[in-house]
Amino acid sequence: MRADRMALAARRAMVPASATESGAGAQGGAPLLLELTIPGEEAAVRGALARSIAALEPLDLSADCRASTELVLAEVLNNIVEHAYARSDGPITLEMRLAEDALACAVRDHGLPMPAGRMPRGARARLDVPDEDLPEGGFGWFLIRRLTRNLAYVRDGGSNRLTFLVPLERAGQSP
Amino acid sequence: MNLAVERRGGALVVRVHEARIDAAVAVAFKEAMRGATAGAEPRVVLDLADVGFLDSSGLGAVVSVMKHLGAGRRLELAALTPAVEKVFRLTRMDRVFVIHPAVPDAAALRHAG
Numbered sequence: 001m002r003a004d005r006m007a008l009a010a011r012r013a014m015v016p017a018s019a020t021e022s023g024a025g026a027q028g029g030a031p032l033l034l035e036l037t038i039p040g041e042e043a044a045v046r047g048a049l050a051r052s053i054a055a056l057e058p059l060d061l062s063a064d065c066r067a068s069t070e071l072v073l074a075e076v077l078n079n080i081v082e083h084a085y086a087r088s089d090g091p092i093t094l095e096m097r098l099a100e101d102a103l104a105c106a107v108r109d110h111g112l113p114m115p116a117g118r119m120p121r122g123a124r125a126r127l128d129v130p131d132e133d134l135p136e137g138g139f140g141w142f143l144i145r146r147l148t149r150n151l152a153y154v155r156d157g158g159s160n161r162l163t164f165l166v167p168l169e170r171a172g173q174s175p
Numbered sequence: 176m177n178l179a180v181e182r183r184g185g186a187l188v189v190r191v192h193e194a195r196i197d198a199a200v201a202v203a204f205k206e207a208m209r210g211a212t213a214g215a216e217p218r219v220v221l222d223l224a225d226v227g228f229l230d231s232s233g234l235g236a237v238v239s240v241m242k243h244l245g246a247g248r249r250l251e252l253a254a255l256t257p258a259v260e261k262v263f264r265l266t267r268m269d270r271v272f273v274i275h276p277a278v279p280d281a282a283a284l285r286h287a288g
Contacts, residue, residue, distance in 0.1 A: 042199050067228075067258035074230040078198040127271055132246075136239045139231035139266050146265055 030097035030104055033059075037093045038077075040085040040109060045077045048094060055096065056103075065169040068147045069103060072166055075140040076107050084111025084160055102149065102165035110159045119153045119162075122146075176200060176207035183220075184284030187212060188253075190222040196233030204233070208240040217248050222278050224254035229262050238268070253278040 034055035038044040052073055053066060061069070073094070080092050090110040097104040114120070122141030127134065145151060148164040155161075177192035189211050196204050212219050221237070223229075229237075241250040253275040255263065263269040 046195070046197070046199060063257060064261070067261055070228065071230060071258070071262065074197060074228075078230065078232065082198070125266065127267055131271075132242055134238050134242065134271065136235035136242075137231070139234055139262075143231060143262070143265060 030099050033096040033098050033103070035093070035095045037091050040081050040090050040092045040111065042078070042081050044092075045074065045081060048077060048092075049073055052094065052096065059098070059168065060171050062169045062171045062173060065167075069166050072144055072147045072164070073105070075144050076105075076162060076164075079140055080107070080109045080111060080160075083114075084109045086112065088112075099165065102167050105164055105166065107162045108159055113155045113160060114153060117155055119151070176203040178207050178211050180211050182216070184279075184281035185216065186218040186220055186284045187214065187216040188220045188222055188278055190224070190278075191226050193226060195228040196226055196236060197228060197230045198232035201232040201236040205236045205239050205243075208236075209243055212240070212244060212248075218251065218284070219244060219248065220251045220253050220275070220278055220284070222253050223256065223259055224278075226259055227256050229259045231262075234262055234266060234268060238271075241272070249273070251275060 034052060036048060036051055038048045049070055053070055056066060056069065077092060077094070088111060093108045095106045097106075120141040122138075122143075122145040124142055125135040125138055144164070148166055151162070151164040153160065153162050179190040179192055181188045181190070189208065191204075193200065193204075208221075221240075237250075237252070244250055251273040252263075254277050255274060260269075260274075263272070263274070
C-alpha cells in the first residue's frame with residue numbers, strides 16, 4: 001500500500017515539476033527524491049547506489065533506465081573517491097530531484113578540483129589497436145557523458161559540484 | 176571473489192558468482208582470475224550470468240584479464256545480463272570480445288575453437 005501511495009505521490013509530483021525549468025539547475029519546484037551524504041570511501045559507494053535505486057522505485061522506470069542511472073552514479077561517485085579524495089577524506093552529498101522527463105542530480109564533494117578545473121573530455125577509447133594496447137581505464141567519463149544531459153561542473157570555494165540530467169524512461173516505453 | 180572453474184571441451188569456463196564487478200572488487204577480480212587461468216587452456220570463457228552490474232572499473236578489469244592471458248590465449252564472454260551488455264555495447268568493447276549468448280557446450284567448444 002505504501003508503495004502505491006508513493007507511486008501516486010511521484011506521479012502527482014510530476015505535474016508541478018513540468019511547470020519549472022527542467023535543467024539540472026532547477027532546484028525550486030522539482031520534487032526531491034533523495035538526498036544523502038556518504039563518506040568519500042570506496043566501501044560507501046555500493047550502499048549509496050542501492051539507496052538511490054530504491055528511491056527511484058515509485059517512478060516505475062524501465063530496467064534499462066535504472067541500469068543507466070546506477071551506472072552514471074557509480075562512475076561519478078567512484079571518480080570522486082578515487083580522484084577528488086585521493087589525498088584526503090571527506091563527505092559526498094548526492095541530491096536527486098524529479099524533473100519533467102529526467103532525474104536532476106547534483107553531487108558535491110570537498111576534495112581536489114578536477115584537472116585544469118575542467119571535466120575530462122571522456123573521448124571514446126581507441127580500440128583499433130593490438131590487444132596488448134587496449135585501454136583498461138578512461139571509460140568512466142565517456143559513459144557519464146554518453147548517458148547524461150546538461151552535464152556541468154563548478155568549483156565553488158573548496159568544493160566541487162557536478163550537476164546533470166539522466167533522461168527518464170518509464171517501464172513499458174520503448175527505448 | 177567467488178569463481179567456479181570448470182574444464183569443458185578443452186576450454187576453461189569461469190563462472191563469476193558475484194552480483195557485481197565494480198570498483199570495490201575490480202582488483203580482487205583480476206587477481207582471482209589470474210589464479211584461475213594460470214593453466215594453459217588456450218580458450219577461457221567468462222560466464223557472467225550472475226553479474227547484474229559492471230562499471231568502468233569492472234570493464235577495465237575484464238580487459239586486464241584478457242591482456243594478461245597473452246598472445247595465443249583468448250578470453251571470451253558469455254551470458255551477459257542486460258546491464259552488463261549495455262556497458263560493453265556503449266564502449267564498443269563488444270567488438271573486441273567474442274560474446275556468446277550462453278556458455279557453449281563441450282562439443283561446441285571443442286569444434287569451434
